[in-house]
Amino acid sequence: MKILVIIPCFNEEANIVKVVNGVKKFNYDYLIINDASTDNSEKILKENNYNFLSLVNNVGLASVTRIGFKYAYDNGYDGCICVDGDGQHPADEIIKLLECLKDNDYVLGSRFINKKKPLTLRMLGSEIISLAIKIKTNKIVKDPTSGMRAIGRRIMKEFSNSMNFIAEPDALCYIIKKGYKYKEVEVNMVDRIDGVSYFQNPIKAIKYMVSVLISIILIQ
Amino acid sequence: MNLALRYILIITSFLWLLFLIRTIIKNKLDIKFSILWIFLGIFIFLIGLFPEIIYLFSRLIGIEIPSNAVFLLMFFIIYCLVFYLYLKISKHNQELLNLNYEIAILKSKIRGDK
Numbered sequence: 001m002k003i004l005v006i007i008p009c010f011n012e013e014a015n016i017v018k019v020v021n022g023v024k025k026f027n028y029d030y031l032i033i034n035d036a037s038t039d040n041s042e043k044i045l046k047e048n049n050y051n052f053l054s055l056v057n058n059v060g061l062a063s064v065t066r067i068g069f070k071y072a073y074d075n076g077y078d079g080c081i082c083v084d085g086d087g088q089h090p091a092d093e094i095i096k097l098l099e100c101l102k103d104n105d106y107v108l109g110s111r112f113i114n115k116k117k118p119l120t121l122r123m124l125g126s127e128i129i130s131l132a133i134k135i136k137t138n139k140i141v142k143d144p145t146s147g148m149r150a151i152g153r154r155i156m157k158e159f160s161n162s163m164n165f166i167a168e169p170d171a172l173c174y175i176i177k178k179g180y181k182y183k184e185v186e187v188n189m190v191d192r193i194d195g196v197s198y199f200q201n202p203i204k205a206i207k208y209m210v211s212v213l214i215s216i217i218l219i220q
Numbered sequence: 221m222n223l224a225l226r227y228i229l230i231i232t233s234f235l236w237l238l239f240l241i242r243t244i245i246k247n248k249l250d251i252k253f254s255i256l257w258i259f260l261g262i263f264i265f266l267i268g269l270f271p272e273i274i275y276l277f278s279r280l281i282g283i284e285i286p287s288n289a290v291f292l293l294m295f296f297i298i299y300c301l302v303f304y305l306y307l308k309i310s311k312h313n314q315e316l317l318n319l320n321y322e323i324a325i326l327k328s329k330i331r332g333d334k
Contacts, residue, residue, distance in 0.1 A: 033324075046331075051328075052328070053321075053324035053325065053327075053328055054324055054327055054328075055320050055321075055323075055324050056320055056323055056324070057316070057320060059316075059317055059320060063317050066317070067317070067320070067321045067324070070321060071321075071325075
């Protein structure tokens with residue numbers, strides 16, 4: 001199976017080298033997509049001679065992953081896997097998802113299959129999204145907001161042509177609704193090495209929650 | 221509808237049409253979109269000239285004051301126009317994303333050749 005590892009990168013000058021070297025160690029094909037970073041990310045990518053695409057304008061994570069899927073589809077890959085550029089997803093966990101991709105269309109790397117969710121505001125949000133997916137599809141997804149997922153060629157084709165999703169949870173809901181085979185796999189994630197999360201900003205977090213919930217309940 | 225409102229409708233829509241035609245001649249507005257706006261201008265002009273159209277309309281849907289029917293109508297038209305713009309923006313976003321992708325691919329090819 002020909003597999004592509006997609007690494008979105010937006011202002012990750014501190015982490016990107018570690019992440020990419022981690023992936024390279026396992027000899028996967030990889031593609032870094034630089035979403036018009038304003039820091040030195042592009043320079044670092046160039047200096048290290050990595051395989052990367054550099055976008056002209058900032059388009060946001062959902063569109064970046066879509067570009068990754070399109071690239072993977074156009075270049076004849078059988079599957080691709082998204083790994084965050086901030087070092088949250090260790091490269092040695094990739095293999096666990098790939099093993100399941102052989103007989104599934106969509107594999108989700110989950111933090112909470114056997115572990116309990118910690119009691120934080122962030123996990124409350126995750127819990128609400130799980131509930132919305134449960135109501136809509138009658139399936140239980142333990143970690144719907146996880147960004148580490150592997151997708152097969154069938155879904156790749158669909159996503160690269162038209163992808164009207166806000167983020168991971170509503171895309172997952174769409175996949176389940178359409179009757180594709182999906183699986184959740186336990187992976188270990190580490191806290192981000194450096195930099196700040198998108199959800200530090202409460203207004204952005206609320207906007208994310210509301211739009212994802214509306215998308216799940218009304219649209220997908 | 222009182223006389224003042226009629227005069228306002230006639231004069232502003234007339235000036236509006238003049239302005240519109242000037243922008244089209246100066247190539248500032250795409251002629252595709254201009255047709256819509258010209259029709260809108262003519263429509264308002266006609267309402268000012270023949271308020272009977274509005275009287276008939278307001279009687280049909282049960283609005284007591286005809287000028288309210290004018291506002292309702294305008295509101296509805298603007299609503300449609302704004303939605304149309306949103307559709308256009310969404311389409312342009314998709315097109316921009318595709319362009320972004322193609323440019324990024326070309327850039328990486330150029331890098332590879334060096």
